[in-house]
Amino acid sequence: MNVDQSLRTAVKQAAEALFGQPLSAIQLQPTNAEFEGSHTVVCFPLTKLSRKGPEETARLVGDYLVQHAGIVSRYNVVKGFLNLVLSDQVWVDVLRAIVANPNYGQLPDNGQEIMIEYSSPNTNKPLHLGHLRNNFLGWSVSEIYKNNGYTVRKVQIINDRGIHICKSMAAWKLYGDGETPQSTNMKGDHLVGKYYVEFDKAYKAQMAALITKGASEEEASKQAPIMQLASDMLRKWEQKDPDTVSLWQTMNGWVYEGFSATYARMGVDFDKLYYESDTYLLGRDEVLKGVEKGIFFKKDDGSVWVDLTADGLDQKVLLRSDGTSVYMTQDIGTAILRFRDFPKIMGQVYTVGNEQEYHFKVLFLILGKLGYEWAKQCFHLSYGMVDLPTGKMKSREGTVVDADELMQEMYEDAEKQSRELGKLDEMSHDEAKRLFEMVGLGALKFFLLKVDPKKRMMFDPQESIQLQGFTGPFVQYTHARIRSIIRKAEGMGLQVSAGDLNGVTALEPAEREALQVLSVFENKVQEAAREYAPSIIANYAYDLAKEYNKFYQNIPIFNETDTNKLKFRIALSQSIAKSIKRAMHMLGIEVPERM
């Protein structure tokens, strides 16, 4: 039973009966903590129908609800706000329904399919903090959609082609001395990234030398030998020169090996990978077809453009004058290919930083112009940059926070803090290690996901390793506490099912309040999908844990001698633990049995 729904219909009936007119929308909100009640009807909009003052209107509705709607036991009116107190029986029924539903928090299959893209790295350097926000967001939104009843296809596009990878290749060829991940004992992505940095160093030095010899900055940027080597490699790659392609394959292979280790530790995965090297030609074909159909136009130099001035944007290049693809071309091809591969998907979500908002605006417009209906169902999940206290992250200046290093630091810090707290007495070595991983990564993921994705956020390392307050470990700890209770109950032979929740008639305030928070879980799951916002789930998980801790602190469960009440409390605890676990899973965070 859904309390909100019942209340809405009840208020609707009340309004019709009292004022003789149908009511389109009802404003129902949680009651402020300072007043008695759980639900509040905002009565100002009703005054137009009632032709009475807000307070009198509220009282009329309140009286009607107490008399006619079985679930409202009393009410109070503050200004135009009608605060409703539901009978405890209603709350017991709510818990009964939750206990009876093993999938509470997960909505039934809706038959719809959706594709979500995230990660999408370049293959010339390792993943960093920005990628972590991206991956955690994309993975979490996927889980949130699954919990809303969708079939989800998780994908990424790997930018494995282009000048950036040729830069690492050029530097390795010049200075690499045959180094491999095996010979250096380095992760492949880090090794390739090292040569990307080498390239930049050499490039800068060569440019400086040319400039002192009198070259302009632009000339120097093109004439630097190492850049010429990289450009040459790109040309050779496009001509499928065997040596170049082989080196490209080898170095990309190193990167993929490194990435898969990073993804494994991050706990993210994909249903299908797309490679730019496979899709850019399709994109070019589609663009050429568009030229034939008159959707795009060709300039005298042979370059192909789309005119978006009618949509308030500019003209945009789609093929260079030499016929090669640009970023946009590749994305057009990828999008089309994906809808061919997965014909049932209704739309696509692109998890990409907000610096690319313009790009996606243009992409979706172009796909629409090409006649693809699904273009309307494409959504750019645009998220803000992650800032450091020292300022913006810049790979060139070495101020990036490396993903692998950060995860390892979080692990070590979780270990250190756990030891200081003396939490490990009864734990095996393996269990302890799993716990550090859970807590370290949980802290990191929660920290990155608790903020509204749209907003730029600050990553303070000191704050991210906090285990107290509004953090992942706080929620994990609450779960472990509840599990401890459940174990004790099971040890006493107490198993609780929905049918056992009869004999309770009066609730403690702390019980009612915890139950109230528990009861809105599915609303939050829906809201999170609608907003593409894991932060809604993170905030909810925190609220739920916080509310449980209040209950835990106030009411000693096992002091209760009335078996009915005892069972009620255990059922409530159990349900909250399960909901915490499910909510945290939607964030990609595991919860421990003890900590």
Next chain:
RNA sequence: GGUCCGAUAGCUCAACUGGAUAGAGCAUCAGCCUUCUAAGCUGACGGUUCGGGGUUCGAGUCCCUGUCGGAUCACCA
């Protein structure tokens, strides 16, 4: 310069899409472990929601305007 975001407690973030006296955490201070895990709980302190107008029963939220910060407007990706 055009367009698009953002600005809320000392710091990091909320605020159910226009509702009540704007809430959490961190930090600071004061309490609570012989009772289910103190990674917890309870209190105190902390606000001209960037400034100025407007809309209405009601504005952090909507409109106008100014200030500050950021992104973007490439034959880069």
